[in-house]
Every structure is written in C-alpha cells, then in structure tokens.
Amino acid sequence: xxxxxxxxxxxxxxxxxxxxxxxxxxxxxxxxxxxxxxxxxxxxxxxxxxxxxxxxxxxxxxxxxxxxxxxxxxxxxxxxxxxxxxxxxxxxxxxxxxxxxxxxxxxxxxxxxxxxxxxxxxxxxxxxxxxxxxxxxxxxxxxx
Amino acid sequence: xxxxxxxxxxxxxxxxxxxxxxxxxxxxxxxxxxxxxxxxxxxxxxxxxxxxxxxxxxxxxxxxxxxxxxxxxxxxxxxxxxxxxxxxxxxxxxxxxxxxxxxxxxxxxxxxxxxxxxxxxxxxxxxxxxxxxxxxxxxxxxxxxxxxxxxxxxxxxxxxxxxxxxxxxxxxxxxxxxxxxxxxxxxxxxxxxxxxxxxxxxxxxxxxxxxxxxxxxxxxxxxxxxxxxxxxxxxxxxxxxxxxxxxxxxxxxxxxxxxxxxxxxxxxxxxxxxxxxxxxxxxxxxxxxxxxxxxxxxxxxxxxxxxxxxxxxxxxxxxxxxxxxxxxxxxxxxxxxxxxxxxxxxxxxxxxxxxxxxxxxxxxxxxxxxxxxxxxxxxxxxxxxxxxxxxxxxxxxxxxxxxxxxxxxxxxxxxxxxxxxxxxxxxxxxxxxxxxxxxxxxxxxxxxxxxxxxxxxxxxxxxxxxxxxxxxxxxxxxxxxxxxxxxxxxxxxxxxxxxxxxxxxxxxxxxxxxxxxxxxxxxxxxxxxxxxxxxxxxxxxxxxxxxxxxx
Numbered sequence: 001x002x003x004x005x006x007x008x009x010x011x012x013x014x015x016x017x018x019x020x021x022x023x024x025x026x027x028x029x030x031x032x033x034x035x036x037x038x039x040x041x042x043x044x045x046x047x048x049x050x051x052x053x054x055x056x057x058x059x060x061x062x063x064x065x066x067x068x069x070x071x072x073x074x075x076x077x078x079x080x081x082x083x084x085x086x087x088x089x090x091x092x093x094x095x096x097x098x099x100x101x102x103x104x105x106x107x108x109x110x111x112x113x114x115x116x117x118x119x120x121x122x123x124x125x126x127x128x129x130x131x132x133x134x135x136x137x138x139x140x141x142x143x144x
Numbered sequence: 145x146x147x148x149x150x151x152x153x154x155x156x157x158x159x160x161x162x163x164x165x166x167x168x169x170x171x172x173x174x175x176x177x178x179x180x181x182x183x184x185x186x187x188x189x190x191x192x193x194x195x196x197x198x199x200x201x202x203x204x205x206x207x208x209x210x211x212x213x214x215x216x217x218x219x220x221x222x223x224x225x226x227x228x229x230x231x232x233x234x235x236x237x238x239x240x241x242x243x244x245x246x247x248x249x250x251x252x253x254x255x256x257x258x259x260x261x262x263x264x265x266x267x268x269x270x271x272x273x274x275x276x277x278x279x280x281x282x283x284x285x286x287x288x289x290x291x292x293x294x295x296x297x298x299x300x301x302x303x304x305x306x307x308x309x310x311x312x313x314x315x316x317x318x319x320x321x322x323x324x325x326x327x328x329x330x331x332x333x334x335x336x337x338x339x340x341x342x343x344x345x346x347x348x349x350x351x352x353x354x355x356x357x358x359x360x361x362x363x364x365x366x367x368x369x370x371x372x373x374x375x376x377x378x379x380x381x382x383x384x385x386x387x388x389x390x391x392x393x394x395x396x397x398x399x400x401x402x403x404x405x406x407x408x409x410x411x412x413x414x415x416x417x418x419x420x421x422x423x424x425x426x427x428x429x430x431x432x433x434x435x436x437x438x439x440x441x442x443x444x445x446x447x448x449x450x451x452x453x454x455x456x457x458x459x460x461x462x463x464x465x466x467x468x469x470x471x472x473x474x475x476x477x478x479x480x481x482x483x484x485x486x487x488x489x490x491x492x493x494x495x496x497x498x499x500x501x502x503x504x505x506x507x508x509x510x511x512x513x514x515x516x517x518x519x520x521x522x523x524x525x526x527x528x529x530x531x532x533x534x535x536x537x538x539x540x541x542x543x544x545x546x547x548x549x550x551x552x553x554x555x556x557x558x559x560x561x562x563x564x565x566x567x568x569x570x571x572x573x574x575x576x577x578x579x580x581x582x583x584x585x586x587x588x589x590x591x592x593x594x595x596x597x598x599x600x601x602x603x604x605x606x607x608x609x610x611x612x613x614x615x616x617x618x619x620x621x622x623x624x625x626x627x628x629x630x631x632x633x634x635x636x637x638x639x640x641x642x643x644x645x646x647x648x649x650x651x652x653x654x655x656x657x658x659x660x661x662x663x664x665x666x667x668x669x670x671x672x673x674x675x676x677x678x679x680x681x682x683x684x685x686x687x688x689x690x691x692x693x694x695x
Contacts, residue, residue, distance in 0.1 A: 059179075059182075059305070060182060060265070060305050061305065061387060062265075062302075062303070062304065062305025062306055062307075062382055063382060063383055063387075065301065065302045065303075065304075065305065065382070066302055066379055066382045066383045067383075069302050069379070070379075070383075073417070073418070073421050074417040074418075088179050090166065090179075090183055091304075093299075093301065094299075094301035094302075094304055095301075096301075097301035098301050098302055112174075115165070119158050119159075119161060119162035119165070120155070120158050120159060120162060120299065121158060122151055122154060122155040122158065123299070123301075124155075124295040124296060124298050124299070124300075125296060125300055125301070125423070126421075126422045126423060127301065132429075133151060133155075134151055134429065135426065135429060
C-alpha cells in the first residue's frame with residue numbers, strides 16, 4: 001500500500017461519509033491485500049482476517065465489486081473491507097453497497113467523496129447494508 | 145404499463161441531479177474526460193462524430209402517448225426536430241449539446257423516463273416482443289418480468305463495470321419476436337410438464353465481429369428465482385469475463401471458452417450460494433409489479449373483418465398495407481398495427497417531432513394510448529379494433545406514414561453508419577436509400593414477400609446484419625466504402641448467422657446485387673415459399689453463382 005506517513009492518503013469511511021480518524025494503521029497494513037486480478041482467499045483463511053484490501057488497477061475493473069460481494073455474502077467476512085487503487089468518487093455508493101467499509105483517497109478529494117454519497121438514496125436491490133427501498137418501508141431510505 | 149410512484153420519481157430526480165453535478169464538474173475541469181466518460185455513458189451520452197448523442201431508454205419498447213409527445217418536444221427543443229428509434233427499442237437524439245444534457249434528463253424525469261444504462265459496460269435496456277401483452281400466441285405476458293429485470297438492473301452496484309455491455313431479451317410468443325438467440329441472456333417463457341410457467345434460459349448469443357447463437361443454459365427456471373439466477377450468471381461473467389481485449393469481452397466468448405456445461409456448473413455453484421441472500425423478490429412485490437401489466441379491459445366489439453375486407457377490395461394501397469401491417473390479437477375483434485418508419489429519404493427508424501405527435505394522437509384515438517417500439521425500428525400501436533383500422537390508416541396517410549410495410553424488403557434495419565457514428569467504416573443510410581429506390585413499388589415488395597434486409601456500417605453489427613435473410617455489411621476496402629453481402633441469417637430463438645457470399649460491392653452496385661439475389665429466388669421459389677425457406681432449400685450456391693459466376 002502507498003506511503004501514508006506524510007498524510008498524502010487518508011481512509012474514507014463509507015458508512016460515516018467522512019474521513020476515518022486514526023485510520024493510519026489500517027491504511028499501512030491490512031491483514032490481507034489482493035488485486036482485482038487475484039482470487040479471494042479460501043474460507044478458512046478469511047475467517048482469520050479482520051481487514052482486507054482490494055486494489056483496483058483501474059476504476060473500470062468491476063471485478064473488485066464481485067470480490068467484495070463474494071466475501072460478504074458467500075464467505076461471511078465481517079471485517080473491514082478497503083478499496084484501494086484507482087477508484088473514483090462516483091463509485092462510492094456501489095462500493096458501499098457491495099460491502100466495502102473504507103476507501104483509500106487523497107485528502108483533496110474528500111469533499112467529492114462526501115458529495116457523491118449524498119445523491120442516490122433509493123435502491124432497487126437487496127444488499128445486506130442497503131435493503132431494497134420499496135421492501136424496506138420501515139427504514140428511512142435517506143438515513144445513512 | 146408500469147406507472148411510476150413517488151419512490152420511482154424521486155429516484156429519477158436524484159439521478160438527474162447527480163448527472164447535473166457530474167456535467168458541471170466536467171465543464172469546470174474537475175473531472176477528466178477519462179473519468180467522465182463512463183459516467184456519461186451510463187447516462188446514455190455518447191460523443192459521436194459531430195456532436196453528443198443521447199440515447200434514451202424506452203424500457204422494453206413500451207411507452208405512453210404522452211411520453212412519445214414528450215420525446216417529440218425534446219427532438220424539437222434540443223435536437224434538429226428528429227428522433228431515431230433503435231434496435232434496442234430505444235430512441236437516440238443525434239445533435240445534443242453537453243451543457244443541455246442535464247436539462248434533457250430533467251425533462252425525461254418529468255415524463256417518468258431516463259437514459260440510465262443505455263450505454264456503457266453494464267446491463268442495457270431489456271428488450272422484448274413488441275406485441276407482448278397484445279399477441280395471439282403467448283403463454284404469458286413478458287412485460288412484467290421485463291420491468292422486474294429493469295428495476296433489478298438499475299444501478300446494480302455489482303454490475304456497473306462489467307467486462308462489456310450486457311443485453312437481455314425476454315419473449316413469450318410461440319414465435320420468438322425478440323431475437324432471444326442473439327442475446328447475452330435470452331429468456332423464453334415456457335410451461336413445464338406440470339403446467340407451471342418458467343423461463344428457458346439461453347446464454348452467450350450475440351453479433352458483432354464474433355457472431356454466436358445462444359445456447360441453452362437452463363431448460364426450465366421457475367419464475368420466482370429469476371433474479372437470483374440472473375445475479376449468478378452476471379457474477380460468473382463479471383469475475384471471469386475477459387477484460388484484456390474489448391472484442392473478446394462479451395459473455396459469448398467466456399461461454400465458448402469454458403464450454404456450456406462448465407459455464408452452467410459455475411453458474412449453479414454461484415446460484416447455490418446466493419439463494420439464501422434474499423435476492424429473489426418477495427411474492428407481494430413481484431405481484432405488485434406484474435399487476436401493472438394486467439390485460440387491458442377491452443370492450444366486446446363486433447368483428448370488423450368485413451369492413452377491413454371491403455376496404456381492401458376497394459383500395460389497393462390499403463390492401464397492400466393491411467397485408468403486412470396488421471397483427472393478430474388475443475381478443476376477438478382487435479388487432480395491433482405497425483407504423484413503418486421506412487421510406488426513401490428517411491434514415492430507417494427516424495421520426496420527426498410532428499410525426500411522433502401524430503402517432504401518439506392515433507394511439508389515443510384508436511388504441512389505448514400506448515405504443516411499442518420494435519427492434520426493427522418501427523412503431524406498433526396495440527389494441528386497435530379491427531373496425532377502426534380503415535380510419536386509423538387514413539390517419540397514417542394524413543401523417544405521411546402509410547407508404548411502407550412491416551417485414552418486407554423495404555423494412556430495412558440500418559445503423560446510423562458513418563454519417564453519425566465514429567465506429568463505422570461505411571455509410572449505411574445512402575445504401576438503404578438506394579435499396580428503397582430500387583424496390584419502390586409496393587406491389588413488387590409484396591410479390592417478393594417476407595424478407596429481412598439489414599445494413600450495418602461496420603463489423604459491430606448494430607443493425608443485426610448477421611440475423612438477416614440478406615445482410616449488408618459496410619467494410620473499408622483500401623480507403624473506399626464497400627459492402628459485403630450475407631445470406632441466411634435468422635433472428636429467432638434458433639438463431640442462425642448469415643453466410644458471406646463473396647467479395648464486397650461498391651455502394652452503387654449493391655442494389656443490382658440485391659436484385660440479382662431476389663431474381664434467383666423469384667425464379668426458383670415454390671408456390672407460397674418465402675425467401676428464407678427457399679434459401680434453406682437451395683443453399684447459397686445458386687446465389688453465389690449468379691453474383692460471381694462459376695469461376
């Protein structure tokens with residue numbers, strides 16, 4: 001992972017839509033890091049991990065989204081899932097809904113990431129962290 | 145048809161606001177063109193040769209007369225007064241300014257319409273039988289399932305950056321009128337032995353430079369599992385589809401590389417893991433959506449066949465029109481009628497703003513205020529009383545839209561070609577015009593009979609030349625536009641790829657070549673034998689010989 005001591009990279013917390021305070025240790029050393037081109041580790045291995053980073057070589061490489069969904073829904077991974085590499089703010093919702101908790105971003109783009117999380121508050125799929133808006137009449141679709 | 149509620153409308157408004165912000169960031173330079181490109185594409189905005197082109201989604205080709213009038217307004221206010229209907233049952237506007245695109249999306253949102261996922265490497269507009277819900281031969285109405293797929297695929301977070309675009313078609317008629325065999329996923333509604341309705345799932349069909357007919361992935365999928373099963377297919381594809389070469393990135397290449405049985409194993413194993421994930425819609429939500437597509441309540445009417453026959457006997461032009469443009473309906477005394485957008489001087493599929501308004505008015509007056517865009521780039525007005533057909537036809541004459549027929553040689557599918565498209569090798573539109581001119585006599589078109597002729601301006605095959613009885617493909621031969629001819633393509637569930645006849649022709653020689661092919665057919669056909677059947681019987685050899693000699 002890229003150097004962070006100089007503050008050139010920060011962790012964006014997708015759920016809070018803000019910079020993760022004291023995120024340095026996670027930034028420097030997640031338990032496991034894989035590229036979109038790699039397979040996800042096996043289930044036994046995953047069970048021992050509390051943080052996994054998925055590195056996107058280019059933002060249009062959508063395999064990272066499927067990796068995340070498999071980790072969350074098939075392998076039951078419950079730890080921190082970090083998107084790193086070339087990701088753009090407009091993907092914020094997709095990342096969050098696929099199960100990513102954090103994104104490695106540069107501080108100057110923090111506002112863009114926060115802005116991007118505000119737009120679309122209605123969804124037509126059921127994900128563990130974002131129920132189908134119409135099916136979830138009890139929850140408030142605008143509260144994240 | 146599906147009626148938007150507050151939630152659907154509020155979703156579109158937020159999507160439109162998001163795009164306005166993205167355009168502003170692009171105009172201010174905060175977004176690079178590289179970053180902006182996938183965002184604009186997923187909102188239907190292409191950068192073409194001369195301007196931006198906006199492709200607006202017409203979900204499964206169904207729209208209301210008010211929506212069509214709204215599209216006419218967009219054509220008038222933001223384009224040069226025309227819209228272009230496409231083979232994905234969508235509409236394109238070819239002369240769009242980037243700064244105005246957000247205003248157009250707002251205008252669309254007010255019509256309960258959008259341009260979401262009409263381009264980009266994502267799940268595109270689901271297409272279907274343009275007669276769905278009005279056909280005489282379907283086992284169920286596929287439209288509700290198309291809407292279920294539309295909602296599921298809209299901003300699906302996992303599948304917004306697929307290896308390549310992804311196209312799904314659904315059909316339920318005894319005849320497949322949605323080219324399911326040429327889709328990434330084709331869904332044919334079928335009944336199992338127990339009488340239960342489900343889907344036969346086809347996968348891996350497509351055209352482009354590597355045309356493939358789809359293969360059967362699942363002979364019977366119960367309807368309640370549709371979404372989890374689609375999710376499993378898309379997931380296998382998203383993870384394993386090639387991303388190193390855009391020409392090898394469609395699912396057809398993956399299916400072929402893995403083999404259909406290994407691909408089916410991968411899908412089933414993924415599906416097993418997914419079934420407990422709550423992806424399939426609860427029955428109540430499924431029924432809520434399907435209820436929007438309940439059959440219309442049609443008043444019992446006197447069978448108007450006698451009136452139609454009387455006019456046919458008295459009026460040859462009406463007779464020729466009626467022979468091809470009227471479709472049987474499930475309800476006695478009713479029909480659906482094709483409005484052809486094919487004639488000399490008109491790019492196939494183009495309609496002017498005033499024509500769109502005229503067609504919308506006819507749908508209000510004689511139909512149920514509903515229209516269908518066909519994959520052959522025409523418009524169908526469903527649910528017309530037979531007894532009204534002569535007056536409906538008079539309305540078409542008044543609008544200048546009565547001159548051509550559905551499914552005859554003049555019913556050409558053509559892409560915009562090099563006149564607009566930055567991928568094209570050749571101009572499709574002038575060739576279409578030359579063929580219209582050569583076969584300008586409606587009696588002769590009827591004499592030739594049902595025949596599909598499609599013209600693509602390049603190997604990407606947007607006009608489905610592979611699936612045509614006679615396919616015409618624009619190629620670049622040493623810097624000069626030339627046209628290759630294929631014969632014997634078929635677009636149904638049992639898709640068949642046309643075979644190349646031989647060396648390509650210069651643009652001006654294409655009509656002669658087509659005419660030579662037609663003359664061989666006319667000379668050899670048995671009584672009542674249509675072109676496709678005659679070609680099946682004869683093979684391509686006699687056509688080849690007539691065009692190129694025996695040498």
